[in-house]
Amino acid sequence: MPATKKDDDDETVLSLSEQTNRPADVALNQQRIAAWHPILDPVWVIIALFYLGVIMVPVGFKMQDLSNGVVELRKTYDSFDDPNLRECGINTTYNARRKCSLEFIATQYMEPPILVHYELTNFHQNHRDYYQSRDAYQLYGRSSLQQTSLEASLCDPLNKLGNVWLNPCGLIANTFFNDIFTLESGQDAEGNTLNLIEKGVAWASDIEFKFKQPDGFAMEACENPTPNNINADGTTSTSCDPDCCLAQTRTDDTAGLTNQSWSCSEPAVHPDDGKCYRYHYPDEEITQYLYETYPDVVNPLEGVTNEHFIVWMRIATLPTFRKLYGYFNEPIAKGSRFTIQVEANYVVESFKGSKSIIISTNNIFGGQNPVLGRTFIVVGFICIVSGLFFTMKHWLRPRKLADTRYLHFKED
Structure with missing residues (x-):
């Protein structure tokens, strides 16, 4: 029905003094501050261009x-559609541990740092279902048993295997690139042995704020921490004494628990100091941790703080991408040859892609x-x-x- 009175005469309209939410009548609140707008005349446009x-x-x-x-050196060592690369190819055999050697020749003098990347093609890490399939709280130490229904749904369908929890869960963590690169031979410009450094490849902010061992994890150096045991034939081995984990109870209170047995069946060598440590993971009988999913790549003392894993968890935007594996800190002379051994475990046949090693300066x-x-x-x-x-x-x-x-x- 049309109104019979003007809005100004309507009794339901409050007076200005009664309008408590009305912005103050000042230039700033009413957007009346003087502004300068450049006039783009032809001369100014020509000068700017x-x-x-x-x-x-x-x-x-x-x-x-x-x-x-x-300087960039590239070797493609596996591809779903190239039969010439079958020396390193594993077809559809997961965790094949197939080894091959790739020789590189420096085409120019290479200044450090010399970066070693691996490259995947046709792998869509930026797919919505893929990049959302992670539990950030779990990656930062929270137990799988504390997951909310929302966090569990994000990890679906890789949240549990039967009655065993996956920690970390989700598609990203459980499609981790697990090929292993080892420098077989090579010399720097001064004739010294090259060293492939794998520490320092992940962002410091990711290491500090996004990834942490699960709450309740603990480790302790063994009584005989040096991993050199005398074998029956008089030779030495670099394995740790398995008795380090047996009949031992935790002597620290790192996670607020005491008198807990160590969960390890045998101790592990720490990648930083080379010594043997026993360790404890909480709820291990109902949880599969990252080091159990990828035993050849992830040390149990590192877990989700493994830098190769952290690099993988940073999503790429394009289907063809590189991720940093390591670097050389020594210069390499022109014409120098060096060999990298590849242990192939990662299948590219399923997504019709390829794998390459790229060594370059920057x-x-x-x-x-x-x-x-x-x-x-x-x-x-x-x-x-x-x-x-x-x-x-x-x-x-x-x-x-x-x-x-x-x-x-x-x-x-």
Whole structure:
């Protein structure tokens, strides 16, 4: 029904003094502060285009030069559609432990740090169902038994195997890249043995704030921590004494528990100091931890803090991606040969992809990326050409700014 009174006369409308939520009548709250808006007249546009062009073209050529200076060595060692790569190929055999050797020859002098990446193709880590399949609280130490229904649903269908909890759960953690790369031979520019460093490949912020061993985990050095045992034939082995885990109780209170037996069946060698440690994981009889899922790659003393695992958990945006595996801190002379042994465990047949090792130097803009420099050059030349065009247009057929003669009103 049409209103019979004006809104101003309506008794339901509050007066200004009664409107308590009304913003204050000041310039800031009412958006009346004076503002400066640049007027883009032809002269300013032409000057801006020339400035952009003059800056972007030399920057683009410099970036192109830096990209061309990056030395990159690549070896594809397994692919679903290339029978010539079957020396390292494992078809559909998971955890095949198939070993092969790849020889690299430095085409130029390589300055450190020399980065070692692995590359996968046609692997869509950015798929929504894939990158959401993780439990961030579990990765930072919370027990699987404390999962909420929402967190468990995110990990579905890889939350449990039968009656055994997966820790960590989810698609990302349980499709971890588990090929192993070992430097077999190689010398630096001074003739010393190369060393493939695998520490320091993950982001420090990820290590500190995103990944932690589960609550209740504890470890303790064995009484004889050096892993050199005398065998019956008089030789030595680098395994730890299994008695270190037997008939022992925990002597610390790291997780608020005492008199708990160690869950290990045999101690593990710590990758940092090379000594033997016994360890305890909570609820191990009903939980499968990361070191049990990937025993050849993940040390039980590291668990989810393993840096290769942390690198894998940082999702790639494109289906073809590289992830850092390690690096050399020594220069490599031109023509030098070095060999990397691959233990192939990761199947690419299922997603029709390939696996490669890439060894490269880098620059201030990252690795080899010719597209970035070319983009700057092309955009710079477009700006210069556009500036010339508008200069000729303004010179030959100038137009006065805000000239009312160019306004065309619609006639009634």
